[in-house]
Amino acid sequence: MDDVAPSTTRRGLLATVGVGASALAGCSERLWSQAETTGPEQVSLTIKTVPADDDRLAATIASRLRENYTAAGIDATHEPVSKAELYRDILLEGEYDVFVTRHSGFDEYDALYGLLHSQFVSERGWQNPFHVSDVTIDEYLETQREADETDRSSVLADLIGHLLQTTPYTVVAYPYTVSGVTEPLQLPIPPRCPREYIEVMSHPENGPRDGPLEVGVFGEGLTEELNPLTVDRNRIDGLLDLVYDPLVRQIGDEYVPWLAEDVEWPEEGQRRARITLREGLEWHDGESLDTDDVEFTLAFLEDTSMGSVDGGVPAPRYRGRQTLLDRTAVIDDRTIDLYVFEASQTAARRLLTIPLLPAHIWTERSEAVADRQTEAITVANEDPVGSGLFAVSEATTATEFELESFDAHVLRGTADRPELLEGFSQFEGITFRIAPNPGAMGGLLIDGEIDVTASELPPETAREIRNATATRTVTGTTDAFYMIGYNSRQDELGNPNFRRLCSRLIDREHAVSEFFEGFAQPATTPNALVGLHDWDFDDELETSPDTDPLAFPGTDGEPNTSRVQSLFADIGYRYEDELLLE
Structure with a gap:
């Protein structure tokens, strides 16, 4: 893939304007302007993510990214903020330079439409949080909506190729889901969404039981915000999807x-x-x-x-x-x-x-x-009224959140119901036990106080669960991914060449080996870099050695400083005393 021709830079534009003004104003004003103009400053970027206690992997990626940016001569800062504040800064206020977070993944390729179309550039939420406005992206997104399956593949390939050039965001890795479970509970897959909870609660070897499925989660303020329309709050994955039903559920590809x-x-x-x-x-x-x-x-x-x-x-x-x-x-x-x-x-x-x-x-x-x-x-929606298989119980407290069976749900009594619900339910509702951190959640499981964990297990907690006598871990794949997002309204990040080079400053395979301890898949294909790791059309995408978005300029996670400096020089930047200048 050829390099995108560098667009007119802010430096070049200012220089051009300066020449025109000088010609009109005369020699003395030119000398005055030169005396007042300050020299170029070092490129500065702040990387926001949640603290390590909330997501060790996101925090570790952000920390390594800061180190690599610093090695590239950038004045880089890693700023941990709470999950609620992070979502508010990114999704509501647009107050960030770079962010690292775990994205839940795409249910369908058309999910890229909401993420990137310029129609949403001024809206809130996961609608274009990068503030990118690109006519070519818009055209591809609109065309793929209308195309049949054969033509759609070609359009998506072109879209991915363009995204690799413009890089509004980049994917680092696809983590495996890991849950702890007590013996002898049968856990087909770690539960994160309604389908997975239903599979656990329908398994014939798991009941029937007099009582709820006891689920462990960790975090602060997980039940303070139960509004299905908001995005700036921490919450239990999948909980509101159990309470609010759609017309149609996506079960795998069906x-x-x-x-x-x-x-x-x-x-x-x-x-x-x-x-x-x-x-x-x-x-x-x-x-x-x-x-x-x-x-x-x-x-x-x-x-x-x-x-x-x-x-x-x-x-x-x-x-x-x-x-x-x-x-x-x-x-x-x-x-x-x-x-x-x-x-x-x-x-x-x-x-x-x-x-x-x-x-x-x-x-x-x-x-x-x-x-x-x-x-x-803005409403907290403390007493949510949905139509799902489960309703919020009045017995909910700060440390326990109870979902009781909604017996009037039509799919609980009809013989004409989806195959997924055969054998449902072996339990009387779901109780989420809320722990302050992963270690405490793992302790609840090992002590037999919960049946299964639903928040992501860090490697060290997973090892403790595997080493205990009556617990084990279960691993599954997921569409979720860890992403690095760029605010295109920030001066330097408005340059796609700069964003593309920044996206190379993380060694994805090294990150999976060292940070995830192997419990992830690195984004090692063009489509995986944009969040579509299960896409089957890599042969339609082309890159060249000079523009390969996967090529980390270094070894074993450590950047080659001289190589990085050369790459920035190639896109029009210069260095002074090892500092990258605006």
């Missing part, structure tokens, strides 16, 4: 009707999906769930102010999926038509996986409470 009894897609080329809801659907508070709630949810995500604020106030979550929707048409209480913009069925079906909200509760939360904020995206 889309399984859930609250929907049937999804009818007409002939190819049509833009309508007819949804028929299951009969007898209820919210946790006993109110009926009907197509008005479906219509409300989709409209509310687009504008949580419901028209009371000029320009609208979009929800920070699910917006990428919501933009697939053109309009809705309610036929009756159980039937609704969803009309999508030009999109293939493969892309459009993501719209059906959005969790539904009860209109009778959320309508009252449309009032504006601050600039570009509504109650809907």
Whole structure:
């Protein structure tokens, strides 16, 4: 892949403006301008991530990145902040230079649309947090939505190639999920999402049991924020997905009707999906769930102010999926038509996986409470009312969070239910036991106080669990990845050549070996660098030795300083006393 031709730099632009002004103002003013102009300063970057107690791997990657940036002559600072503050800085305020965090991964290739399209450059959440505005990226994202499977592969290959040149973010590694489990509980896969919890609770060798599944997690403030629309809070992975149900659940590569009894897609080329809801659907508070709630949810995500604020106030979550929707048409209480913009069925079906909200509760939360904020995206939602298989119990405390079985759920009693639910449930609900740190969570498991851990286990805690007499660990793969994100509004990071070179300053294979102790896959293919490690079209992507985004300029995690300096010089930067100058 050829290098992107360097764009006009800020230094070059200022120099050009300076020459024009001098010609007009005369010799004396030119001398005055030169006397007042300060010299170039060292390039400075701050790297934000959570503290090591919250995510040792993210903190370790950030620390090594700081060391490598420093070796490259950059004035680099590693700034650990709480998870809530990190998400607020990145996803709400855009106050960062570089961040390192664990991303939950993509459910479908179209997830890149919300992450990168310039339509979202001024929105909050995981909608374009890099503030990148690139017409070429937009064109590829729009085209892949409309293309059939054969053409879509080619478009995605072109998109990935362009992302490797522009590098709004880069992926370091795909961690394995590791859970501790007590004997003799059967754990098919570490539980992080509804499907995985259901598999544990449906396994015939795990019950039936008089009592809940006891799950260990760690962290602070995990139950303080139960709003499914917000992104700036720490929370238990998968919890709200157990409480709020969608029309359709994605189970692996399949889309399984859930609250929907049937999804009818007409002939190819049509833009309508007819949804028929299951009969007898209820919210946790006993109110009926009907197509008005479906219509409300989709409209509310687009504008949580419901028209009371000029320009609208979009929800920070699910917006990428919501933009697939053109309009809705309610036929009756159980039937609704969803009309999508030009999109293939493969892309459009993501719209059906959005969790539904009860209109009778959320309508009252449309009032504006601050600039570009509504109650809907600021409320803690302490008593969530969903339609899932589990409801939040009143017995919840600061150290225990209880989900009780929602016996009125239609899928608990019907014979016509998804295969996943055969044998469900062997337990009476789920109780999350909240520990302050990974070691304490591991201790609860070893002492027999919980059945399984759901927060990520660091290697040292996993070893303790494996060495105990009645516990073991279970490992699984995941779509989640550790990423490095760049704020394109920051002066130097606005230069794609600079971002691309910064993305090479981490030795991915060394990081997996040393930091993850082998419990991860390094991002070693072009598609893996953008978060699509399971994509099968690497042969359509090309790079050259000079622009290889995987080529770490060093050995065993240590950068070769002279080589790094040469690479920065090649893109127009210079050094003075080993310092990289703006």
